[in-house]
Amino acid sequence: MRIIYLYGVSAVLLALSFHKSREKTKKALKKAWKSFSKIFPALLGILILVGVLLAVFDADLITMVIGDQSGWIGVVLSATVGAITLIPGFIAFPTASVLIDNGAGYMQIGAFISSLMMVGVVTAQMEAEYFGKRITLIRNLMGFIFSFLVAYVIGRVVDGLWF
Amino acid sequence: MVLIKKFKGALISGILLGLLFAWDAGKGIEAIKISGFALKEMLSIIPPIFILLGLLDVWISKETMIKLMGKESGAKGILLAFFFGSATVGPLYGAFPVAAVFMKKGVKFSNIMIFIGAWSTTKIPMLLFEISSMGAPFAITRLLVNIPGIIIMAWIIDLVTPDAEIEKLHQRMEKM
Numbered sequence: 001m002r003i004i005y006l007y008g009v010s011a012v013l014l015a016l017s018f019h020k021s022r023e024k025t026k027k028a029l030k031k032a033w034k035s036f037s038k039i040f041p042a043l044l045g046i047l048i049l050v051g052v053l054l055a056v057f058d059a060d061l062i063t064m065v066i067g068d069q070s071g072w073i074g075v076v077l078s079a080t081v082g083a084i085t086l087i088p089g090f091i092a093f094p095t096a097s098v099l100i101d102n103g104a105g106y107m108q109i110g111a112f113i114s115s116l117m118m119v120g121v122v123t124a125q126m127e128a129e130y131f132g133k134r135i136t137l138i139r140n141l142m143g144f145i146f147s148f149l150v151a152y153v154i155g156r157v158v159d160g161l162w163f
Numbered sequence: 164m165v166l167i168k169k170f171k172g173a174l175i176s177g178i179l180l181g182l183l184f185a186w187d188a189g190k191g192i193e194a195i196k197i198s199g200f201a202l203k204e205m206l207s208i209i210p211p212i213f214i215l216l217g218l219l220d221v222w223i224s225k226e227t228m229i230k231l232m233g234k235e236s237g238a239k240g241i242l243l244a245f246f247f248g249s250a251t252v253g254p255l256y257g258a259f260p261v262a263a264v265f266m267k268k269g270v271k272f273s274n275i276m277i278f279i280g281a282w283s284t285t286k287i288p289m290l291l292f293e294i295s296s297m298g299a300p301f302a303i304t305r306l307l308v309n310i311p312g313i314i315i316m317a318w319i320i321d322l323v324t325p326d327a328e329i330e331k332l333h334q335r336m337e338k339m
């Protein structure tokens with residue numbers, strides 16, 4: 001659904017651009033193709049790796065390690081799983097809600113969702129090509145640590161300890 | 164040779180997939196299904212993002228971008244970085260090429276980091292989705308912790324990165 005909007009906006013802007021200047025539009029499309037072909041090989045590797053990882057870390061394994069009695073060990077493990085995997089949000093959220101129904105804790109799921117989004121181990125090599133190794137490492141490490149804070153606050157709020 | 168180097172990651176992943184097959188064929192098939200799904204997602208999301216990127220590169224001048232999100236842009240720059248990051252769709256890897264164009268156009272480094280943070284975490288369409296599947300307390304709490312968190316982390320990365328390194332990044336993006 002949201003993808004349709006994105007296509008709509010791009011199509012309208014592309015038409016507008018074409019109307020104003022054919023030359024510039026051609027240049028824009030050339031640039032678009034160039035940036036795409038630059039990241040495609042890396043992406044292909046990432047997508048295959050994601051398939052392998054998700055096949056190994058399936059829902060059963062995840063539920064086993066992040067039950068609501070698993071405490072901080074569960075938080076660390078789920079943040080680690082989140083950091084390694086790369087799952088689109090529209091799959092991650094329904095999966096997370098199923099995991100909670102099956103006994104996973106809010107704190108653990110909070111850590112999982114948070115590090116899933118902020119930390120990308122499989123995309124780190126690609127990130128480093130843009131920002132360099134040092135910045136990539138710092139950004140991902142901070143995101144990982146930050147997911148513990150998010151987990152703690154979510155655990156407190158959702159389990160009703162604060163409000 | 165160049166081709167092998169370019170596709171090195173895909174090659175290594177392919178070998179891992181082969182090992183998974185040898186270990187458990189069922190898991191191997193599952194992995195291919197998941198990869199196929201992710202590939203379809205990528206191919207559907209990437210064309211419009213890259214077209215917008217090309218248009219942005221060609222039509223928006225460096226001066227405009229500096230004024231909006233450059234060194235002196237202050238709170239406006241932060242808000243715009245959040246807006247650009249949150250209004251988009253697509254996985255995090257889509258953010259890097261956009262960030263490269265932003266850097267090329269003179270956007271301040273801390274705003275680039277806010278943009279990356281927002282892209283990864285505070286997407287508006289995703290928030291609605293999160294509320295519907297996880298409940299409002301979970302989603303809103305996460306958002307309220309994330310917004311200051313993203314700004315503070317961007318600020319820390321900016322602080323610990325020497326100006327010379329940021330300058331080098333700007334030059335590197337120029338070539339991309």
